[in-house]
Amino acid sequence: MFSSLSEKLQDVFKRLRGKGKLTEKDIKDAMKEVKLALLEADVNYKVVKDFINTVTQKAVGEEVLESLTPAQQVIKIVYDEMVRLLGGSDTKLTFSPSGFSIYMMVGLQGSGKTTTAGKLAGLLKKQGKNPLLVACDIYRPAAIKQLEVVAQKVGVKCFADYNSKDAVKIAKEGIEFAKASRCDVAIVDTAGRLHINQELMDELVSIKNAIKPTEILLVLDAMTGQDAVNVATAFNEQLGIDGIIMTKLDGDTRGGAALSVKAITGKPIKFAGVGEKMEDLEAFHPDRMASRILGMGDILTLIEKAQEAIDQKKAEELEKKLRSMQFTLEDFLDQLKQIKKMGPLSQIISMIPGIKLKGDVDFDAGEKELKKIEAIINSMTKEERQDPSIINSSRKRRIAMGSGTTVQDVNRLLKQFEDMKRMMKQFSNPNFAKKGKFKFPFM
Numbered sequence: 001m002f003s004s005l006s007e008k009l010q011d012v013f014k015r016l017r018g019k020g021k022l023t024e025k026d027i028k029d030a031m032k033e034v035k036l037a038l039l040e041a042d043v044n045y046k047v048v049k050d051f052i053n054t055v056t057q058k059a060v061g062e063e064v065l066e067s068l069t070p071a072q073q074v075i076k077i078v079y080d081e082m083v084r085l086l087g088g089s090d091t092k093l094t095f096s097p098s099g100f101s102i103y104m105m106v107g108l109q110g111s112g113k114t115t116t117a118g119k120l121a122g123l124l125k126k127q128g129k130n131p132l133l134v135a136c137d138i139y140r141p142a143a144i145k146q147l148e149v150v151a152q153k154v155g156v157k158c159f160a161d162y163n164s165k166d167a168v169k170i171a172k173e174g175i176e177f178a179k180a181s182r183c184d185v186a187i188v189d190t191a192g193r194l195h196i197n198q199e200l201m202d203e204l205v206s207i208k209n210a211i212k213p214t215e216i217l218l219v220l221d222a223m224t225g226q227d228a229v230n231v232a233t234a235f236n237e238q239l240g241i242d243g244i245i246m247t248k249l250d251g252d253t254r255g256g257a258a259l260s261v262k263a264i265t266g267k268p269i270k271f272a273g274v275g276e277k278m279e280d281l282e283a284f285h286p287d288r289m290a291s292r293i294l295g296m297g298d299i300l301t302l303i304e305k306a307q308e309a310i311d312q313k314k315a316e317e318l319e320k321k322l323r324s325m326q327f328t329l330e331d332f333l334d335q336l337k338q339i340k341k342m343g344p345l346s347q348i349i350s351m352i353p354g355i356k357l358k359g360d361v362d363f364d365a366g367e368k369e370l371k372k373i374e375a376i377i378n379s380m381t382k383e384e385r386q387d388p389s390i391i392n393s394s395r396k397r398r399i400a401m402g403s404g405t406t407v408q409d410v411n412r413l414l415k416q417f418e419d420m421k422r423m424m425k426q427f428s429n430p431n432f433a434k435k436g437k438f439k440f441p442f443m
């Protein structure tokens with residue numbers, strides 16, 4: 001996410017940090033580079049111009065030039081302005097005071113509307129709501145089926161009528177059905193087109209007038225850059241939108257759409273799609289996103305993901321086991337599964353502050369390694385997991401066969417596990433810190 005922009009900005013800041021006291025020329029030179037980085041990231045030209053003017057004006061002020069750590073002050077100004085550009089404070093979804101909320105999903109074909117409707121239903125369900133999905137994309141029968149599939153994936157009901165060719169009627173009936181089924185949220189998936197046209201807008205306006213949605217959410221594909229911003233402008237002018245869901249941010253290395261859309265349309269990004277899976281929808285936090293772009297990580301989202309994925313009771317049990325040295329391969333497998341629930345490795349790593357990844361890091365290899373470890377442990381018997389010391393050569397061959405790996409792979413895992421246990425032992429010795437002998441293997 002935003003990796004190429006992030007890399008460039010961090011390089012600029014690194015050079016600034018190396019300078020100690022800054023002159024006006026230093027700041028202006030740095031701002032030229034920031035400007036270039038933003039333009040290369042496909043941020044709207046006018047937005048970039050305003051951004052650079054504001055930051056330069058603030059940064060060239062006496063405060064920064066006389067400050068003890070001028071570079072940090074400049075970075076802070078850039079950070080604050082970036083937060084403002086991304087929307088300032090968080091903008092949450094509005095719920096209707098009536099207790100029944102309707103969200104109308106709109107957007108171009110392929111923007112991720114149907115997938116996002118499912119993700120949103122899943123997210124709201126996790127928050128204790130009872131959502132219903134309504135399939136109003138009547139032009140593509142596959143789209144109705146797709147919505148039914150995502151509804152099933154997240155465990156919510158879906159209202160569809162394969163025989164009707166009247167999207168307004170389906171929308172109205174869907175709302176009635178939602179109310180009758182005691183749902184408190186209806187998410188209406190509408191049809192998309194390849195391009196904006198009058199017919200599409202007329203249909204959307206008719207649906208809007210018929211169901212009076214609590215919010216109209218525009219789904220935008222981040223990877224289409226300034227085109228996405230133009231789409232947002234058109235939808236907002238012709239239909240009126242309340243918020244934006246920016247999808248495919250996981251594949252967007254530039255960030256131009258996310259950084260321009262609020263400034264251009266005045267409408268906030270409320271959610272971010274960060275992958276193809278149903279859990280891959282996050283509330284959009286401008287401050288956290290700015291932190292990520294500037295390479296400061298996003299520790300808050302990381303903690304939230306960990307809290308969602310990690311079962312508190314299990315974590316406490318694990319801590320006890322670690323202390324009493326009863327940690328087995330079974331617990332190891334459990335840990336692995338919990339980490340995997342937090343999302344792809346690349347996403348988790350990008351949220352850790354201070355970690356700057358240069359070039360292509362092979363996350364796929366990391367994911368494959370995790371899968372391999374899981375397969376190996378899954379091929380062991382319960383006894384073997386509890387006490388790996390009984391795993392002799394013939395057992396190793398059987399485990400390798402069963403998991404589609406090699407005996408070397410099994411040996412490597414067993415060694416890693418033993419090393420880990422040895423490390424735990426050092427930790428659990430209250431004197432280890434005093435001895436000053438302990439060294440992490442990677443230090």
Ligand SMILES: Nc1nc2c(ncn2[C@@H]2O[C@H](COP(=O)(O)OP(=O)(O)OP(=O)(O)O)[C@@H](O)[C@H]2O)c(=O)[nH]1
Pocket residue numbers: 107108109110111112113114115116137140143191192193247248249250251272273274275276280
């Ligand atoms: N990587 C990634 N892929 C996404 C995300 N959101 C959606 N997609 C993918 O984008 C593709 C298009 O998504 P759909 O939900 O079918 O798009 P749509 O806007 O409903 O398209 P129509 O039904 O044709 O109007 C699918 O392959 C999705 O899996 C995201 O946040 N990240």
